[in-house]
Amino acid sequence: MDSLSQLALGASLGVAVMGRRTAVWKAALWGGVAGTLPDLDVFIDYGDPLANMVGHRGFSHSLIYLSLLAPALAWLVWRIHGRQAPLQRWGLAIWLALITHPLLDACTVYGTRLLLPFTDHAYGTGSVFIIDPLYTLPLCVGVVAALWRGAGSGLRWNAVGIAVSTAYLAWGLGVQAHVRSLALAALPAEAQGSALRLLVTPAPLNTVLWRVVAQNDTHYFEGFYSLFDAPGPIRFRRYDTGSALANALPADNPARRLQAFASDFVRFDEQAGVIGITDLRMGQEPYYVFSFTVAERAADGSLRNQLPRAVGSRGDVGEAWQWLTQRVAGHDVPPPGTR
Incomplete structure (x- = not known):
């Protein structure tokens, strides 16, 4: 806290x-x-x-x-x-x-x-x-x-x-357990299975609006639920975890520490030959507090470790606050950056 x-x-x-x-x-x-x-x-x-x-x-x-x-x-x-x-x-x-x-x-x-x-x-x-x-x-x-x-x-x-x-x-x-049961009932078929990991956490500053992340080996699904929402299932958006990049990283890459610390709720991505890892637990699409570059692609296509550099972003605070107040009240508006 x-x-x-x-x-x-x-x-x-x-x-x-x-x-x-x-x-x-x-x-x-x-x-x-x-x-x-x-x-x-x-x-x-x-x-x-x-x-x-x-x-x-x-x-x-x-x-x-x-x-x-x-x-x-x-x-x-x-x-x-x-x-x-x-x-x-x-x-x-x-x-x-x-x-x-x-x-x-x-x-x-x-x-x-x-x-x-x-x-x-x-x-x-x-x-x-x-x-x-x-x-x-x-x-x-x-x-x-x-x-x-x-x-x-x-x-x-x-x-x-x-x-x-x-x-x-x-x-x-208590509310977390309630939202978790609703999320399990609303998950897309492709999100279910033995590899499923489910994360249910409150949105900033309250326990009325909750963020749900369901993850398997290849994708994660993000949805939101407010206690003031109209009856109906939680809607999810699908994103790629970058599992191929994760498997290609050297065994001693610093990303492995974050993977273990975050209980595998992470995403890998590549931009201009630089490999990054993002902690999916803190933030929401497309803005996350803890995101780091951890490797680079060599001329032969292999991935080489590099000293981690922080590249996280909180997005526009004013826009995020406006969305939060609307979504807490039960208005089904898309999160900033995903419109």
């Missing part, structure tokens, strides 16, 4: 756990610090844009490593504030603020390596968009109320904020 959401979640948990045992501002401050700490890995340079993208949400988001860090950080906070509040309470507050960061991230589609070093698998339900005001706002209101009103009614406001935001995450999972 975005930094504001993580800050608000960490601060609200700090306030909730510490309660009247310390000043509300101290609990909010250190909870917010712990809640944002895992994202400091964005400052690590792994050598190229593709490696940086795949490396994010790695060791700094491991539940194991963060649990090991929590006691030391809690002891430091305890010493800074003169050992006034119980160390055990600071330990619980800091630990919860730390581990809920990757757990919240795992609700998005990006992928979070929760169980390093035991497995490199990137977990992600894809049930909430990376920025969603309806999740973040209750937390912010609760923390601000606690800071303003202090212990007492402020703590109750904070507790309500946590409850509402958590219920919103549950809502997202």
Whole structure:
């Protein structure tokens, strides 16, 4: 999730756990610090844009490593504030603020390596968009109320904020399951089969409009569904995955890392002899956030590795916003760039 959401979640948990045992501002401050700490890995340079993208949400988001860090950080906070509040309470507050960061991230589609070093698998339900005001706002209101009103009614406001935001995450999972069942019933015959992979994620900033991507070995199919749509099946557009290019790439090509990280929800393409890979999970046709050039075609027709270069695009923000508001409301208008 975005930094504001993580800050608000960490601060609200700090306030909730510490309660009247310390000043509300101290609990909010250190909870917010712990809640944002895992994202400091964005400052690590792994050598190229593709490696940086795949490396994010790695060791700094491991539940194991963060649990090991929590006691030391809690002891430091305890010493800074003169050992006034119980160390055990600071330990619980800091630990919860730390581990809920990757757990919240795992609700998005990006992928979070929760169980390093035991497995490199990137977990992600894809049930909430990376920025969603309806999740973040209750937390912010609760923390601000606690800071303003202090212990007492402020703590109750904070507790309500946590409850509402958590219920919103549950809502997202429920709607995702509903849309998934609708998508499976509406898939074109050519999209079905044992090789089918299905991705259902919310469109930006909401959980009303959902994007569906069904993929097999040779094609992927993209469709959208809003809870306000008129009755009828989801309509899909078909696109080529570029599987022939994928098979022709050298085994040690950097694209293999992104393929594994994205659970094979990728597309390959060739333009002017340059081979690119696109992560289909984040974006929509024809605009994707994470797209990289990874190889070039030699004179003899073979493909040679090259240092990845980022070539992603977000499209026109104004045009995208206009489409989003119309499509959320149930108007069946084509996405920008596909008209």
